[in-house]
Each structure stands twice: as C-alpha cells, then as structure tokens.
Amino acid sequence: MTHIRKAVFPVAGMGTRFLPATKSIPKEMLTLVDRPLIQYAVDEAREAGIEEFIFVSAAGKGALEDYFDTAALLEHRLREKGKTAALDALACSHMPEGALTILRQAQPLGLGHAVRQARHLIGKESFAVLLPDDVIMGAPGALKQMVQAHARVGGHMVATLDVPRADTASYGVLDVAQQQGRIAHARGMVEKPAPDAAPSTQAVVGRYILESAIFDRLAALTPGAGGELQLTDAINADVDAIGVTGYRFAGERFDCGSVQGYVQATAAYAMARSDLGGPFADFVNQRTGAQQMAA
Known part of the structure; x- marks a missing residue:
C-alpha cells in the first residue's frame, strides 16, 4: 500500500478567465474531450493510491459533488436499454461511500488558506495536494512518480518542470542546492522571480x-504575495526542519487555468485517443493547409 492515502483538491476558484461559461459551470467541470478537468486529477490520484479525496470548494460548486454521486435513475435507464458502454463510461465518476469529503472555503484567501481547511481530516499523515488546473499527461501519472520518490526522501515535495528563463515570473521557482537525477534538494522557493533574479528554471506546478x-506553518502564516496566504511561504518555513525537494516528473503539463492551455490540452488528449486521433489529426492538417493557402 502507498504511504500517501489522502489528497486535497483546492476547487474554490471562480474561473474568471473562462467566463461566460463559468457563470453557471464550475471551472473544474469544463471537459477535456469527454471528461471534466476534475476527473483527470482524481484519476491521477487514484493511480497513485489515494483513498480519501478532500475537495476544498465554495458556494456555487454543487455540480462537483453531484458529478461524483451515483446517478441512480440514469444508470437504471441505461441498464434497461442495454447500453453497457455508456454504463462503463460512468464508472470513473463513482466514489466509494465515504471517500469524498467537501469542505467550504468561505473566503478566497489563497492556496495556503485552502489547504489549511483540511487539517482536521489529514491528522498526522503525509498527504498530497493536486491543482486540477494543471493537467499532466504521462504514464505513470505525475503523482504516482512523486509518491514513489517521496517514499525514499520524505519531507515536503513539489512537482517541477523546466521552463524558459523568460517565463520564471509566472511561477514559483526552486532554489536548488543539489540535483540528484529527477530530485532536486532545495534551499527554498522564490515566488514569481524576475528572469534575471530567478535562482533556477525549475518551476513549481500543481x-x-x-x-x-x-499545518503548524499554515496556522502561523501571514499574508504574502497578492495579500494571500501562500502555500509556498509555509513550505519555505520548513526547509531546515523537514527538508524540501523538487521532483521533475516525466510527462507533459497543460495549464488549463488559461484558455490557451485548455485548448492545447483538448487537442493533445483528442489526438491520443485511438478512436479520435486519426480523424482529428486529418481535420487539423486540412485546416492548417487551408489557412496557409489563404495566406
């Protein structure tokens, strides 16, 4: 069994970059091909051995809870009509009884504040945090890779990817003391440094x-960048006492908190599907060719 059994999913954001769609639909319910963003994060967590799922949510996000509930009437009608493929498609949205807990973040006070809400459910265990906006395509999933590495090194661990130096101001960036393969032992993290001040190009992702x-660090936290309670600040406070490592995962990350990243992820997942990839690639090639001719 994995030593990481619980995961926190901060899902309280308003998704303003996707308005007007997110006026009535939680951002996490926007679909990549035929599954919502939250499903990809949950699937990745399940693969890594997660058994308890903690959503830190907000008002107006009831669709998330409904999605993971049993749709008894729908399933009954599908069963009556012999639509076994449709029934099978619903299986991934089922949660074992008691496995999902919904918490409310009353005010949007930052990622550190969101994670802090789960203290009484986590107890004294190590745990994972997954940001559904960051969709990572890879086999095995990024979290499973991290769980395996964390079993060897312990401490706080963050996922990293190498970014162009010009992009460091968009990320938290690792200050690397020592690199050992995919694991970087860190002096700490710097939040959104200017390219000329960035200690490395290893960016922290979700x-x-x-x-x-x-949780002790989060309880004592004061507002940081943007006036919010930053998880980065709490992790930095434990560099000496517990240790912080970055894990450079194998896989491709898409920033689905942006429209551009979401569209790219949709294309990548469609092309990876055996039933969609060929026709979709043909469509893209035709469109590209037509645009080039028109230009």
Whole structure:
C-alpha cells in the first residue's frame, strides 16, 4: 500500500478567465474531450493510491459533488436499454461511500488558506495536494512518480518542470542546492522571480506531497504575495526542519487555468485517443493547409 492515502483538491476558484461559461459551470467541470478537468486529477490520484479525496470548494460548486454521486435513475435507464458502454463510461465518476469529503472555503484567501481547511481530516499523515488546473499527461501519472520518490526522501515535495528563463515570473521557482537525477534538494522557493533574479528554471506546478507539520506553518502564516496566504511561504518555513525537494516528473503539463492551455490540452488528449486521433489529426492538417493557402 502507498504511504500517501489522502489528497486535497483546492476547487474554490471562480474561473474568471473562462467566463461566460463559468457563470453557471464550475471551472473544474469544463471537459477535456469527454471528461471534466476534475476527473483527470482524481484519476491521477487514484493511480497513485489515494483513498480519501478532500475537495476544498465554495458556494456555487454543487455540480462537483453531484458529478461524483451515483446517478441512480440514469444508470437504471441505461441498464434497461442495454447500453453497457455508456454504463462503463460512468464508472470513473463513482466514489466509494465515504471517500469524498467537501469542505467550504468561505473566503478566497489563497492556496495556503485552502489547504489549511483540511487539517482536521489529514491528522498526522503525509498527504498530497493536486491543482486540477494543471493537467499532466504521462504514464505513470505525475503523482504516482512523486509518491514513489517521496517514499525514499520524505519531507515536503513539489512537482517541477523546466521552463524558459523568460517565463520564471509566472511561477514559483526552486532554489536548488543539489540535483540528484529527477530530485532536486532545495534551499527554498522564490515566488514569481524576475528572469534575471530567478535562482533556477525549475518551476513549481500543481502537485505537492506534504508532511502534516505544514499545518503548524499554515496556522502561523501571514499574508504574502497578492495579500494571500501562500502555500509556498509555509513550505519555505520548513526547509531546515523537514527538508524540501523538487521532483521533475516525466510527462507533459497543460495549464488549463488559461484558455490557451485548455485548448492545447483538448487537442493533445483528442489526438491520443485511438478512436479520435486519426480523424482529428486529418481535420487539423486540412485546416492548417487551408489557412496557409489563404495566406
């Protein structure tokens, strides 16, 4: 069994970059091909051995809870009509009884504040945090890779990817003390440094494995960048006491918090599907060729 059994999913954001769609649909319910964003994060967590799923949500996000509930009437009608393929498609949205807990973040006070809400459910265990906006395509999934690495090194671990130096101001960036393969032992993290001040080009993305001691740091946290309670600040406070590592995962990350990243992810997942990839690639090639001719 994995030593990481619980995961926190911060899903309280308003998704303003996707308005007007997110006026009535939670951002996490926007679909990549035929599954919502949240499903990809949950699937990745399940693959890594997660058994308890904690959503830190907000008002107006009831569709998330409904999605993972049993649709008894729908399933009954599909069964009556012999639509076994449709029934099979619903299986991934089923949660074992008691596996999903919904918490409310009353105010949007930052990622550190969101994670802090889960303290009483995590207890003294190490746990994972997954940001559904960051969709990572890879086999095995990024979190499973991290869980395996964390079993060897312990401490707080963050997922990293190498970015162009010109892009460091858009990320938290690791200050690397020592690199050992995919694992970087860190002096800490710097939040959105200017390119000429960035300590490295290893950017932190939305996967974390944290020791329960982080909750003491979060309890004492004061507002940081943007006036919010920053998870980065709490992790930095534990560099000496617990240790912080970055794990450079194998896989492709899409920033589905942006429209551009979401469209790219949709295309990538469609092309990876055996039933869609060929026709979709033909369509893209035809469109590209027509645009080039028109130009």
